[in-house]
Amino acid sequence: MVRHAWHAAAAAALTLPLSACVFFLSPFPATLSQVVAKTDLSSVIPAADADSYQPCVLTPTGGDFVVLMKPNSSTDPCALVLDSDLHLIQSYTHSQLALSGGGGFAITDASGDAALGGVSFTTSALAQGLAPSGSLNGTRLSAPSFSSPNAGKNDVNFPYSGSTITYQQYSLWSSTPDSPTHTAQVDAAGNSYQVEGVYNVDDTPAAGSVVLVLSEQGDSSHVTFVRIPLYDLTTSATGFPKSPLLSNYTWKSYDSVPSSSIGFAGDCMVGYSENDRALNRYSLSNFDVIQSLPIGSSDYRLQYAYRPSGGYAVIYDPTARTLTKVANWW
């Protein structure tokens, strides 16, 4: 009996360390243990319109907010503003955000305010749920945009689709965009793409970079990351960005990565790979996968947004109309 117990103990001692590599794996999403906040928005989001919202994390000077915006719908509410603990602060209509004509996007602008649709909020105004504290001088954020506080530029409205990208650059929110108009073909073949997002991943004026996330027209899960020097997107010199983009800048494509899962998380890009059934971290230098976290299958309707300075992500579930805050898993 003692011999048998010894054998069993020896077998367990050998087996358990070998199994340590799968210690953190589970049939349940690994991120389940990283959930730090969750809110039910079913009382403020109409079920029929739930799919129209997209989350983003804004970090205006001294602030940290989660915003659900409606890029492609004109029904109200247009925006829901929550604090970083996912407490709902305020909801805004399209008219309040100067978006009477349709939906809009939100960014943290070059002056450190939060720009939503066609207006801006100071951190204080947004935190208190007040009316907009400023305007964008007639500009409306209707497509993916980014800002460069160090360069004092807001590069807005990267087109939703087409074979070329064209955007407007503003020095802060001047009434007219800088000239010339920035245009570049995406690839030499003239294929059509859709800009899913544009992220200022390093705001160093001379050496910083912007990551452009493109998807093939009609297939939002076939994504291409393009790293473009910040200078090339913020300079007023002609000939920038260099055209075609995919011939002049570092890029990499992935299949089966829904664009809705992609975001910039401070030190990497993150996306969910349907092939790997895992969350992947992608290098900012060459977009190789640098870390994976298997989480099993995931609902393609989930919308992810990451805090640009790192720390957490928020996941919007349009089916349940819930917003979940998940601490970063790396």
Add this chain to the structure above:
Amino acid sequence: MKPALLLPLLAVLVVSASPVSAQAADGTRHQAAVFTIQDLSGADAPQDQSPAADTGDYQETITESVSAAFAADGYDVLAPATWQEEARRRNLPPRALLAESIAVEVARAAGADIAVTGYYAVQGERIYVSLQCWDVATGVLAVGLQQATQFNIGFYGTLFGQVTAMLARLRPPEASPAGAVASAAGSEPATGPGAGAGSTSASTSVSASGPGTPAGVSPPAIPVLDTVTFVSPDEGAELFLAGGARIGVVTDGRVVWQGAGVVAGSRFTVEKRKGGFHTGVETVRAAKEIRLRGLVAQKTLGLEADWTFGQLAGVGATLRMYPSPDAWFLFLGNYFYAQPPLTSAGYTVFHDDAGIGAGSYVIFPADSWVRLGVSTGAGAIFTATTGPVGAVYTDVYWDLFNWWIETRVLGPVIFLRQEIKFTLGTGLLGMQPMTVANFPPFTLGVVFRW
């Protein structure tokens, strides 16, 4: 090839108690069952039941020669199919009929008065033949023949003549007194397996030489064991030969099988029976002492402790109830485990997996060192999150198909099981196969049974 010329018989040893008649007292002809004369060439101690590849072809011809001699002497020789059917019913391997008790039993069942057994061994240019005629009524040896001679095409004619000569010395089976039986040449056993049974008389050797035969040729050594002792840890267990003949009961750890008459080194199968234990079937090699494996006790309950990969911060326990001992079972299980946070910013999540189902072993018997099994069932996983977001979820699943392999080589039963579960979308998991790192979960466990 053997030389074409007939070479003389070297030695023929025929022993009999009295002349015989092929007719019974009532005038009917005697029935003789001439079993296949077995080829024991190639080894002094035959290791298996198969004839040697190059000498086994003579089995049929030699057997036919012997049969022809019996027929010529007025015996009714049973068609082989008659006794082969009886042997088949008893699941007997060919050499089992070398055992006197078995041969007599089969011959009797086939309706014969005389059972004829025998074997031969070819060594180089020579052949050694041993034949035994058993009185079915009394089970004793009526007459025997051993000869060693050159092996060529003339051998068959010589064999016919020697068998005829042997039959001339065979007294009527019904008149054979127990003990007045044949023996063998020199110090060799008179017969093959089973020869010892009832053979108590001193042997009388009669040698004959054919023309030109050099004298003094010894037959090859075919060691036959009259007594075999079985050593068994299962006190009180009954031992049987395959086919049903009872050997004895294990007493003081052993069974002595008198009159075994088995060829040393040959294989035969023993069946072990004991109440509360699984019947064991073991094929052994004949030796003076044979150590038998212990029987496996029949278990009706089992308690399983297990760990599932990906759920190692916990433990599972499953109660097995066997309506059919060690064959199939119902189970009731529970697995509680924690899902630790990935970073210090997270919080531990707790899961409890409760399930029921049924399982069955397949392919391998209860006393195998390795066994396979399959099971199915259903269950639910209750999940509780901690930290600022406390909630409870329930995921109902169908335990679609599990299979496992287990072994007792380390003592307790240790198993590795793959589980294919399908969640029904009632909680955190969707309607999908349940996976860990994209693979069905594996569970390692140990089972204690009683």
